[in-house]
Amino acid sequence: MGRPSKKEQRTEEILDAFYRCVARYGLEGSTLEFIANEAGLKRSLVRHYVGNRDSLVDQLVERVLTHSSLHWEAFLAEVPSVMEQHSQDAFIEYILEALFSEQHSDAEYILVVESLIFSANHNPALRKKMQQWLQRFTDDLGHIMGEVFSDKTEQDLKAVSFGIISIYFNLDSLSPLGMNHLYRKPARHAARLLIDTLK
Amino acid sequence: MGRPSKKEQRTEEILDAFYRCVARYGLEGSTLEFIANEAGLKRSLVRHYVGNRDSLVDQLVERVLTHSSLHWEAFLAEVPSVMEQHSQDAFIEYILEALFSEQHSDAEYILVVESLIFSANHNPALRKKMQQWLQRFTDDLGHIMGEVFSDKTEQDLKAVSFGIISIYFNLDSLSPLGMNHLYRKPARHAARLLIDTLK
DNA sequence: TAATAAGCTGTCATAATTGACAATTAAATA
DNA sequence: TATTTAATTGTCAATTATGACAGCTTATTA
Numbered sequence: 001m002g003r004p005s006k007k008e009q010r011t012e013e014i015l016d017a018f019y020r021c022v023a024r025y026g027l028e029g030s031t032l033e034f035i036a037n038e039a040g041l042k043r044s045l046v047r048h049y050v051g052n053r054d055s056l057v058d059q060l061v062e063r064v065l066t067h068s069s070l071h072w073e074a075f076l077a078e079v080p081s082v083m084e085q086h087s088q089d090a091f092i093e094y095i096l097e098a099l100f101s102e103q104h105s106d107a108e109y110i111l112v113v114e115s116l117i118f119s120a121n122h123n124p125a126l127r128k129k130m131q132q133w134l135q136r137f138t139d140d141l142g143h144i145m146g147e148v149f150s151d152k153t154e155q156d157l158k159a160v161s162f163g164i165i166s167i168y169f170n171l172d173s174l175s176p177l178g179m180n181h182l183y184r185k186p187a188r189h190a191a192r193l194l195i196d197t198l199k
Numbered sequence: 200m201g202r203p204s205k206k207e208q209r210t211e212e213i214l215d216a217f218y219r220c221v222a223r224y225g226l227e228g229s230t231l232e233f234i235a236n237e238a239g240l241k242r243s244l245v246r247h248y249v250g251n252r253d254s255l256v257d258q259l260v261e262r263v264l265t266h267s268s269l270h271w272e273a274f275l276a277e278v279p280s281v282m283e284q285h286s287q288d289a290f291i292e293y294i295l296e297a298l299f300s301e302q303h304s305d306a307e308y309i310l311v312v313e314s315l316i317f318s319a320n321h322n323p324a325l326r327k328k329m330q331q332w333l334q335r336f337t338d339d340l341g342h343i344m345g346e347v348f349s350d351k352t353e354q355d356l357k358a359v360s361f362g363i364i365s366i367y368f369n370l371d372s373l374s375p376l377g378m379n380h381l382y383r384k385p386a387r388h389a390a391r392l393l394i395d396t397l398k
Numbered sequence: 399t400a401a402t403a404a405g406c407t408g409t410c411a412t413a414a415t416t417g418a419c420a421a422t423t424a425a426a427t428a
Numbered sequence: 429t430a431t432t433t434a435a436t437t438g439t440c441a442a443t444t445a446t447g448a449c450a451g452c453t454t455a456t457t458a
Contacts, residue, residue: 001427002433010435020248024320028227031415042437043416052417111317120308121223121375131376155388162382163366163389170365173313173372176320177330183361189354190362193396194245200457201403209405230445241407242446251447405454415444423436428429 010049013039017057023108027057027115061126062113065133072137079144090193091148099168100188107180110172138162149198156198161196193195209248212238214262217255222307225254226314231290260325263311264332271313278343290347291394297389298367306379309371343393348397354396 017039021030032053036043050056075098083095098104117134121125142161146152171187176179220229231252235242245262249255274297281293297303316333341360345351345387370386373379 001425003435005434009432011227015412026227026317028225033415044419044438045436047417051200053415055252058433077280079236114313114317117373117375118225118313118343119375127376130212130311131378134373134376134378147338155385156392158385159388159392163393166366166369166386166389166456167362170368173368174333175327176316176318179333186354186357186361187359187365190365190393193355193358194362197396200401200455202405202455204404206404232445242448243408244406246447247406252445399457401456401458403456405452405455407450407452409448409450411446411448412450413444413446418440419438420440421438423437423456424434426431426433428431 003004007049010041010045011059014041014046014050014056015060018060019112019134020108022060022101022115023111028121032056038083042043053155061129064109064116065129067130068109068113072140076140082146088148088199092192094197095164096191099164100171100191102184105172105174105180105184110169111175114169114173138165141165145195145198160194160198164191167191167194181183206248209240209244212247213240213245213255216261217259218263218311219307220312221259222310226318231255244266260315261329263308263315264328267308267312271339275339275343277314282347287347287398289311291391294363295387295396298363299370299383299390301383302385304371304379305372306374309368310374313368313372337364340364344394344397351397359393359397363390366390366393 014035018030018035021034021038032043032046033129035056036046039046046056047078050059079091082090100114116126120130138158138161141164142154142157145161146154146157149157166186167190171180171183174183206325213234217229217234220233220237221245224233231242231245234255235245238245241316249258251390277293278290315325316329319329337357337360340363341353344359345353345356364388366389370379370382373382
């Protein structure tokens with residue numbers, strides 16, 4: 001008996017709000033009051049459901065990394081079917097669309113990740129997590145491209161992976177300047193030029 | 200008569216300290232106390248010499264943008280002499296060395312600029328400045344490359360400029376992860392692959 | 399050495415941020 | 429309806445960050 005718990009729902013709402021705040025104000029700039037307002041709750045409720053600030057940050061990190069993994073795995077899962085066509089071009093279009101189309105773009109996500117990487121500077125535990133996150137990202141991409149462009153050297157594959165990821169990150173990390181529309185095309189074209197060097 | 204002023208010297212010291220703090224803790228995370236400690240001064244002296252927080256931020260922005268311009272102009276000034284050799288390869292090496300050599304790398308600078316861009320989100324005046332800063336950067340680079348690779352389309356030039364700048368930014372913005380040594384070579388190689396597409 | 403201009407120190411008030419918890423209200427079931 | 433469980437509200441104390449300024453010290457020069 002007793003009243004039903006809203007813990008899951010509220011926790012979702014709060015972490016969502018925190019996520020949006022971090023994208024706008026950064027990790028340090030996101031006060032509990034802001035987060036609570038963004039979630040439409042009282043600050044005391046935030047504390048009630050997710051604990052103190054450190055706990056809140058920990059949970060946000062877990063959430064972001066989990067979501068990131070899920071998205072990335074969804075991306076990877078599609079690769080084999082794209083490759084059935086045995087067409088390098090189809091693969092290239094698939095990557096470019098996933099990383100640079102306006103449709104799939106998610107500036108908030110990049111800004112949050114960027115904030116976490118920045119904070120990794122004085123948070124060793126977080127640093128380790130973000131290191132692994134980044135390495136998996138680049139390694140996977142290099143590995144996939146190694147299968148599509150099998151005659152290429154490790155060096156070229158690593159370079160192109162890193163280059164594409166850099167362009168991808170950079171485009172959205174510039175979004176606070178509100179010039180994204182100016183740079184999306186060049187970004188995508190640059191990524192294409194880069195990956196085409198593997199053909 | 201009267202005691203000689205240390206305003207210039209102290210202002211330098213304070214802004215230098217602020218700069219280092221921003222690279223480590225971000226703009227929001229850099230409290231006046233931190234800055235004062237970093238400069239080896241009392242907080243009240245910081246206030247005495249550079250005024251309140253807003254004034255401090257304004258002066259940092261001016262300082263960063265001025266220094267950035269000077270460095271960039273120094274870079275540009277060398278270009279004609281490099282181009283006297285009428286060698287595209289010499290130009291390519293010049294760019295790669297300037298942007299990706301360990302020697303010239305300056306992670307602090309990139310982290311500060313990144314912080315300013317992030318803060319541009321809720322500071323219209325700063326946004327305008329950073330927009331201009333970025334646009335000049337990309338435009339100049341595109342223009343130079345247009346002279347070196349004169350047969351190329353505007354589209355390609357813009358793309359390669361943006362791509363190289365992205366890789367340059369991204370490399371150092373990852374520096375809080377302490378994996379810079381792993382990614383410098385791929386970054387430089389990617390930039391080379393990209394710019395080689397113009398040949 | 400006296401006057402002056404500036405450096406420097408310390409302290410106080412205020413606001414913002416966070417942590418903690420008591421008290422109340424609401425929804426479920428026996 | 430009484431009980432139980434949890435949501436929700438409100439408030440207070442502690443800490444931190446900032447702004448403001450009075451007062452003392454030091455260096456320079458007339």
